[in-house]
Amino acid sequence: MSDLNLLNRVRAFIDTEADMLDFEEYNAWLDLWTDNGVYVVPIDPKETDFANTLNYAYDKAEMRKLRVARLQSGEAVSTQTTEKTVRQLGRFRILAESDTHVEVRCSMYLSECRHGNLKTYPADVTYKLLKADDEFRIDEKVIRLQNSDAYLSSIGYIL
Amino acid sequence: MTDMIDIKPVVADYDSMIKPDKVHSSLYSNPEIYEEELDKIFNNTWVWVGHESEVPDVGSYKTAMIGRHSVIVSRDRKKNLHVLLNRCRHRAATVCEGKKGKTKSFMCPYHGWGYSLDGALRAVPKPEEYEGVFDKSEYPLVSLRFETYQGLIFATFKEDLEPLEDFLGGAKKWIDLFIKQGGGYPLKVLGDHRFRFPGNWKIQLENTTDAYHFPIVHKSFVSSVDDQTAEVFDFLDGEGFVEDLGNGHSVMVMIPELVDLEEDLDAPIPERFQALAEELAAEGHSDLEVRRLVRAVGGSGFNLNLFPNVACSMAFFRTLVPISVNETEIHHVALGGEGAPAAFNQMRIRLHEHFQGPMGFGTPDDAEAWERVQKGSHAGTEEWILLNRGQENLSTSPDGNVAGAVCSETGMRAAYQQWKKMMTA
Ligand code: FES
Ligand SMILES: [Fe+2]
Numbered sequence: 001m002s003d004l005n006l007l008n009r010v011r012a013f014i015d016t017e018a019d020m021l022d023f024e025e026y027n028a029w030l031d032l033w034t035d036n037g038v039y040v041v042p043i044d045p046k047e048t049d050f051a052n053t054l055n056y057a058y059d060k061a062e063m064r065k066l067r068v069a070r071l072q073s074g075e076a077v078s079t080q081t082t083e084k085t086v087r088q089l090g091r092f093r094i095l096a097e098s099d100t101h102v103e104v105r106c107s108m109y110l111s112e113c114r115h116g117n118l119k120t121y122p123a124d125v126t127y128k129l130l131k132a133d134d135e136f137r138i139d140e141k142v143i144r145l146q147n148s149d150a151y152l153s154s155i156g157y158i159l
Numbered sequence: 160m161t162d163m164i165d166i167k168p169v170v171a172d173y174d175s176m177i178k179p180d181k182v183h184s185s186l187y188s189n190p191e192i193y194e195e196e197l198d199k200i201f202n203n204t205w206v207w208v209g210h211e212s213e214v215p216d217v218g219s220y221k222t223a224m225i226g227r228h229s230v231i232v233s234r235d236r237k238k239n240l241h242v243l244l245n246r247c248r249h250r251a252a253t254v255c256e257g258k259k260g261k262t263k264s265f266m267c268p269y270h271g272w273g274y275s276l277d278g279a280l281r282a283v284p285k286p287e288e289y290e291g292v293f294d295k296s297e298y299p300l301v302s303l304r305f306e307t308y309q310g311l312i313f314a315t316f317k318e319d320l321e322p323l324e325d326f327l328g329g330a331k332k333w334i335d336l337f338i339k340q341g342g343g344y345p346l347k348v349l350g351d352h353r354f355r356f357p358g359n360w361k362i363q364l365e366n367t368t369d370a371y372h373f374p375i376v377h378k379s380f381v382s383s384v385d386d387q388t389a390e391v392f393d394f395l396d397g398e399g400f401v402e403d404l405g406n407g408h409s410v411m412v413m414i415p416e417l418v419d420l421e422e423d424l425d426a427p428i429p430e431r432f433q434a435l436a437e438e439l440a441a442e443g444h445s446d447l448e449v450r451r452l453v454r455a456v457g458g459s460g461f462n463l464n465l466f467p468n469v470a471c472s473m474a475f476f477r478t479l480v481p482i483s484v485n486e487t488e489i490h491h492v493a494l495g496g497e498g499a500p501a502a503f504n505q506m507r508i509r510l511h512e513h514f515q516g517p518m519g520f521g522t523p524d525d526a527e528a529w530e531r532v533q534k535g536s537h538a539g540t541e542e543w544i545l546l547n548r549g550q551e552n553l554s555t556s557p558d559g560n561v562a563g564a565v566c567s568e569t570g571m572r573a574a575y576q577q578w579k580k581m582m583t584a
Contacts (some may be wrong), residue, residue, distance in 0.1 A: 051505060052504070053507060054350030054493045054508050055512060068383070075382055076524050150353070154356070155518050
């Protein structure tokens with residue numbers, strides 16, 4: 001039963017994160033992270049050495065802040081033409097648990113609407129969450145887009 | 160009775176559509192012109208297919224497109240390169256899928272013909288029925304002519320085309336400068352970003368030599384870097400220039416101080432690379448080596464546009480693949496140094512991610528602008544795309560080329576003159 005309890009807490013946390021991103025509460029989203037947390041969108045879904053390979057995004061704290069600032073500034077024309085995103089996360093599975101961390105994998109279906117065109121990005125997402133009192137903090141989030149190894153279009157938001 | 164002369168119907172009157180100072184909008188949207196471009200340009204010139212570091216070992220291969228043709232670049236057992244049509248000689252199935260990899264041979268999935276890395280047909284299942292029909296030596300994968308310059312591989316369908324080095328001509332000097340960004344190590348491909356945008360390929364071709372858009376489209380990128388770096392990218396009023404290098408090629412020098420990365424090694428280390436310099440020094444690299452690496456890490460201060468499909472663009476290769484008249488795939492190929500310190504290559508990768516690719520702080524805004532160009536270009540019936548910026552402010556460069564200001568449209572005019580030459584040949 002304790003497993004289901006953990007799963008529920010993890011789901012609640014990740015759903016909240018998803019909601020923040022869909023509703024553009026980016027500053028609150030920044031606070032979900034640990035200081036050393038890394039946000040990664042790899043190209044090769046099998047890659048594990050993110051630091052030494054080219055990714056679509058590899059954001060530590062500073063880059064996450066800059067990415068959010070770019071979205072909020074209104075200076076980037078590509079971020080102005082995407083209507084809000086809608087994402088659904090499911091298929092949650094706890095991959096590992098230690099005293100300090102929980103590792104979770106789930107699926108994500110995200111749709112965007114740019115210039116009136118609806119487009120879907122399915123992805124596998126893994127999280128390494130730091131247990132922080134009753135809460136979690138994101139230590140690593142890796143978004144493996146289903147078509148990452150082929151080609152994408154501009155993505156003017158946060159996956 | 161006179162002989163019939165086979166004259167291919169002319170799709171359009173290109174002389175009237177390409178003026179020295181403007182081109183007709185239908186060049187972006189007419190599907191017949193697009194098909195003719197694939198025949199007359201992409202089938203008829205040197206087309207970039209990769210860099211040697213992408214196929215480093217025996218058995219390495221990568222796939223590429225030459226216009227509508229899928230090709231394989233492979234390295235055989237003797238380490239020789241080949242550029243092969245990706246098409247089984249039996250009934251045409253592709254023999255290789257995916258971007259790159261390593262293999263011992265190419266096996267057709269349909270009836271199992273097997274080809275070696277040099278394209279030779281090695282085995283066919285149940286050969287009896289071919290007895291007396293053909294010999295395997297008659298059906299290797301079709302091999303294309305290719306030549307390399309400084310590791311850049313170009314292939315062509317045209318057997319009697321001028322040598323690659325003649326075609327590159329004035330661009331060679333700039334390629335020589337560009338490859339110095341390995342920081343003393345051989346240039347190496349570290350991966351690529353691939354994305355498509357709904358627009359004609361020439362919109363991308365133009366953009367590589369368009370400095371004019373930078374402060375507008377890339378405002379959010381400039382806001383994301385430190386003041387010193389922002390100043391470096393504030394180049395429109397600087398000493399930069401665009402030079403027409405002939406054969407449709409051009410160079411746009413945005414940051415003249417970063418043309419030769421082996422010069423000025425004692426220049427102060429920029430703020431944003433201070434930590435890298437310290438890390439390299441702590442690893443035991445000499446002061447000279449640290450300075451060489453740091454000077455190279457941000458790339459060259461120019462974009463070299465090579466007609467028709469590749470650019471040596473500051474710190475990366477930018478290649479374009481026409482998909483249809485109104486869709487283009489772009490690859491932003493990240494570069495580093497083979498055997499260079501990990502910290503150097505990591506920094507180059509992070510800089511690439513910062514600006515390039517579908518999630519970079521720069522590329523998505525370019526793509527948005529290009530999409531709008533394609534859309535807008537359909538409006539009106541007799542409208543033109545202007546290329547006349549800076550045309551009254553030209554000079555002759557020390558190399559004897561036509562040159563204009565850094566934000567002139569000199570490079571685009573050069574590309575379209577080559578386009579016209581090839582389309583009317
Ligand atoms: S099509 Fe390749 S073996 Fe038949
Ligand atoms: Fe740009």
